[in-house]
Amino acid sequence: MADPTEGSFSEPETEIMRATYRALREHGYADLTIKRIAAEYGKSTAAVHYHYDTKDELLVAFLDYLLERFVDTIRDVETTDPHQRLDLLLDELIFAPEEHRDLAVAMLEMRAQAPYKGDFRERFRGNDEYVRYMIKAVINHGIDEGEFDDVDADHVTRGLMMIVDGARTRAVVLDEPGALETARQTAAEYVDAVLT
Amino acid sequence: MADPTEGSFSEPETEIMRATYRALREHGYADLTIKRIAAEYGKSTAAVHYHYDTKDELLVAFLDYLLERFVDTIRDVETTDPHQRLDLLLDELIFAPEEHRDLAVAMLEMRAQAPYKGDFRERFRGNDEYVRYMIKAVINHGIDEGEFDDVDADHVTRGLMMIVDGARTRAVVLDEPGALETARQTAAEYVDAVLT
DNA sequence: CCTACCGATCGGTAGG
DNA sequence: CCTACCGATCGGTAGG
Known part of the structure; x- marks a missing residue:
């Protein structure tokens, strides 16, 4: 909402969506894991779970993003x-x-x-x-x-x-x-x- | 090849393909596991691996079946x-x-x-x-x-x-x-x- | 084909 | 957010 439309950094949620996108592209949906998303995000899996309680919740948010x-x-x-x-x-x-x-x-x-x-x-x-x-x-x-x-x-x-x-x-x-x-x-x- | 087109039992491979079909229908591709296929097949996971060395090999055979x-x-x-x-x-x-x-x-x-x-x-x-x-x-x-x-x-x-x-x-x-x-x-x- | 098991990895959490 | 870890489950195998 703060509008960093062009900024290279933004809210963690957006960063995680981007990371999910890259992980999906690389491994496919069947091999899309929190660990791989975290690796793309550059932080721990706990960091991902801090923003999205469950994988399902993350995936629904990701679909909205897509x-x-x-x-x-x-x-x-x-x-x-x-x-x-x-x-x-x-x-x-x-x-x-x-x-x-x-x-x-x-x-x-x-x-x-x-x-x-x-x-x-x-x-x-x-x-x-x-x-x-x-x-x-x-x-x-x-x-x-x-x-x-x-x-x-x-x-x-x-x-x-x-x-x-x-x-x-x-x-x-x-x-x-x-x-x-x-x-x-x-x-x-x-x-x-x-x-x- | 022996042609049990209507028989209720047939070769193990066909049974496994049918089992894979049911497991896929029930759980989706992302949650399609050898264990679930074996459960539908009614035998052990080792029995599945006896006919298909790897999961990939099984999936390719399954696509042919589909x-x-x-x-x-x-x-x-x-x-x-x-x-x-x-x-x-x-x-x-x-x-x-x-x-x-x-x-x-x-x-x-x-x-x-x-x-x-x-x-x-x-x-x-x-x-x-x-x-x-x-x-x-x-x-x-x-x-x-x-x-x-x-x-x-x-x-x-x-x-x-x-x-x-x-x-x-x-x-x-x-x-x-x-x-x-x-x-x-x-x-x-x-x-x-x-x-x- | 089965039992029993392997190391690897899964999603998720406790405690800080 | 991190480290460290949980129980559960994964694909696959050894030995029979």
């Missing part, structure tokens, strides 16, 4: 023209895994835990609702301005989310060059087909 | 009409997570390990190629018969895979009713838009 970072990558779309705005939004949603592969990998690992952790699922649902709201708003705006056909904005939004999530999953799992370009093109074809 | 089961769910499309055949294929690919949620959950967990396990990634790539080949063959058949437009079959196939994988991921993570119906409809819209 989702914040994710939302940050798609927040600054500034154009007002609906079609262009939708294009830019889709660019960010689909090409994010390319620029932030570590983030995409970590997100998929956390996502795969959702069936076992209700806390995780709730947060992913909230995040998904937020992203869908952004897309839906642009589509509705385009419909109002007569730039898009009068479609079911909610349905089209969900269709685009399928493509976005498919792209993300495939980018992480298969790691094939060109997969994101294909996804972007598919999204464009879908937009052209149903909105115009 | 992918076989997955392929089995999409093998028996019998129609010859291209459009109908593509529809049935997409039905199976998209609605599979509904009928086999455990399988879909397990698959996503294994998928999330791909960045850390080259063995896993290779197998997912092989499986993906197989599924894509099936779809592409149907599309090319439709093009040859003049039922579909003369499109880039490979590109359309990849577009459909995005939707399929998006649907699977979202079904597991968000667990929202209706998500698969939406995905199926999106796939139909995409097919209509680019193939006809």
Whole structure:
């Protein structure tokens, strides 16, 4: 809250989140231990437990941290023209895994835990609702301005989310060059087909 | 190989794969231990290690087992009409997570390990190629018969895979009713838009 | 395949 | 926050 947005040091909690991120990237979720997080943090495991009583509590906080970072990558779309705005939004949603592969990998690992952790699922649902709201708003705006056909904005939004999530999953799992370009093109074809 | 396809007992390896499946379903990948697998198997951990030297070796065999089961769910499309055949294929690919949620959950967990396990990634790539080949063959058949437009079959196939994988991921993570119906409809819209 | 066990590591805590 | 430690559990093995 003190706003060291650019400062190289900040609150211990933020440092621990960063350390968790590095540990997850290096070892994967299944081998993510308090000891490794503490090692990345540069302090003892007791220091970690001083800030987060249990591992579960730390992981939920970490998911919030991850989702914040994710939302940050798609927040600054500034154009007002609906079609262009939708294009830019889709660019960010689909090409994010390319620029932030570590983030995409970590997100998929956390996502795969959702069936076992209700806390995780709730947060992913909230995040998904937020992203869908952004897309839906642009589509509705385009419909109002007569730039898009009068479609079911909610349905089209969900269709685009399928493509976005498919792209993300495939980018992480298969790691094939060109997969994101294909996804972007598919999204464009879908937009052209149903909105115009 | 002795073919007890319906027998309630079979080779120890198959029993262990089944036990691993149950243990994974119950505890998740991060808490999947040899001890729990052995408990499901009904024998000692040494019995498990007798068949699989290391946990890694067991997991790779288990992924093969999972992918076989997955392929089995999409093998028996019998129609010859291209459009109908593509529809049935997409039905199976998209609605599979509904009928086999455990399988879909397990698959996503294994998928999330791909960045850390080259063995896993290779197998997912092989499986993906197989599924894509099936779809592409149907599309090319439709093009040859003049039922579909003369499109880039490979590109359309990849577009459909995005939707399929998006649907699977979202079904597991968000667990929202209706998500698969939406995905199926999106796939139909995409097919209509680019193939006809 | 089993019993019995190995060293290593786990999440978490007591006491300062 | 640290040192030092807890009981529990991990993957894996020896010997039969």
